[in-house]
Amino acid sequence: MNNYIDMNDVEQLIIDKLTGQIGEEDDLRLEELITRHQEVEHLWQQMQQVYAMRKAVSFDQSFNVEDAWQALQQKVNLHDRPTEPVTDTVAMPERTTGTGFMRYAAAAVAIGIIIMTVYYFLGVNRSQTTASGSIDIKLANGNIVHTTAQDSLARWMQHARDAKIDPGAWNTLMVPAGKSYAFQLADGSKVWLNAVTEFRFPLSFTQPERKVELKGEAYFKVSHDARQPFSVQVNGLTVRALGTEFNIKSYNGEATYISLVNGSVSVENAKGERIILLPGEAVIAANSNSALRKENFDETMVLGWLQGLYYFRNEKLQQIAVVAERWFDVQVKLKDPTLAGLHFSGAMNRNKPVNAFFNMLASSGDITYDNKDGKVTITRN
Incomplete structure (x- = not known):
């Protein structure tokens, strides 16, 4: 051959x-x-x-x-x-x-x-950031399974079988700061999880509806099955899809963004208000009871994280610092509170050392920084 x-x-x-x-x-x-x-x-x-x-x-x-x-x-x-x-x-x-x-x-x-x-x-070998936290799955019986990027659902299922866990019971996958993880659900649907994300799911979909829960950010590529609809519960919202691709971003203290790439989804809040999305459209909700707002989205900006890139355009330093904490597993402190309102445009690469990113910010001439033992302090230049 x-x-x-x-x-x-x-x-x-x-x-x-x-x-x-x-x-x-x-x-x-x-x-x-x-x-x-x-x-x-x-x-x-x-x-x-x-x-x-x-x-x-x-x-x-x-x-x-x-x-x-x-x-x-x-x-x-x-x-x-x-x-x-x-x-x-x-x-x-x-x-x-x-x-x-x-x-x-x-x-x-x-x-x-x-x-x-x-x-x-040219395929240059780049410096990789490493985070100490492990990617863990908490099984329905409370046992914690430590995972690696090579682990699959089959390995978790073996742990579940050994512990005689109900395949339809809820399990929680926890991705810490500085990590990301991708895996396949029992129905063939694929999920990509960003840093600081919790994802609850059953090892097997035994109910009439395939239900999962999310805190953080994830990209879904859902296997089509009209007989068993797929839904994501996130921050009091319900996102329903049959077979489609979409991104959900919903971190604590931030608005929820649901962006549709392919197919069609419906988004419903706690008050029963419902919006249908078409490809290229997004829904934004401040919380589960707030009005649902529809707008178009920039796929490069929203989905860059899947390639390890975070694009920011005219964004406040305060929000950039929040993302840096998630992606590099560091603590970022703004020495002067007025620094929070500085705006920058650029890109963050999670596959490069943390100092490479802050060197880029400092090259603007507006700020300087000090990184000691994973604690980054930013001061005005």
Whole structure:
């Protein structure tokens, strides 16, 4: 059997997939290659990340993203592997809404992204952040099972069988700060969990409705089964879907965001108000009793976390610090309360050391920071 894979051909298939130009036959072939070959899956993940970064600067029309993408496509040699990246994206402070500054900010970020794109394509080994907390599942009988990224539902089911746990009983998966986790439910539905997230689910769906509960953030790819609808309980809201893909973000003290990528879902609050979402639409609710507000969403901004990237555009430093605490498992303190209102635009990469991110923020010239034993203190420069 011939196991040879033409990686240049694979690269072109992935580019066609990301740009929406792939045919049905090639799409199926790419899916099979990703499933069967680890090196193809690795390249797919890298190029998804690159493409997400490419889209992040597309809001500024003065920068020709397509030309840059085509130029990179022609120049990159997958077999040449430099040992160090050339540069990184820069977090730009937001001081004005004038078009001149926005062009400057977007161009600066774009230059960094272009160089980083080459860096990612070439497969440079990046420094990985490590968090001490383990990903745990609390079984229905109270036993705690420690998991790794390679663990599957089958392993948990074995623990449950050994403990004679009802397959339909609720179990809780807990993802700590600095971690993320993806796994498959008993019905074939796939779930990606972000840091500081709790997810309650049964090992087997034995009820007329497939029900799960969420605190934190997760992306769902639901297997279609019209006979057994799928629903997520989150912050007093009920999200129902048959077979679809959507993202839910609902951390303590923050509004709940439900963003639909494919298919159709309904969102209902505690008062019985109900909204149907179409792809590209999102629902925002401050709490379970507040009115449901519908708006369009930017897929790059909302789903970047799946690739380990958090994009922030004209966002307050206070909120950026909250995300940094979740993603890097650190404590962030603003020495001066007035720092909370500073606005920045840029990107956070969870696969880089925490200091790399805060160095980007400090490069704006507005702030400086000190990191000691996982405690980051930010002061005005």
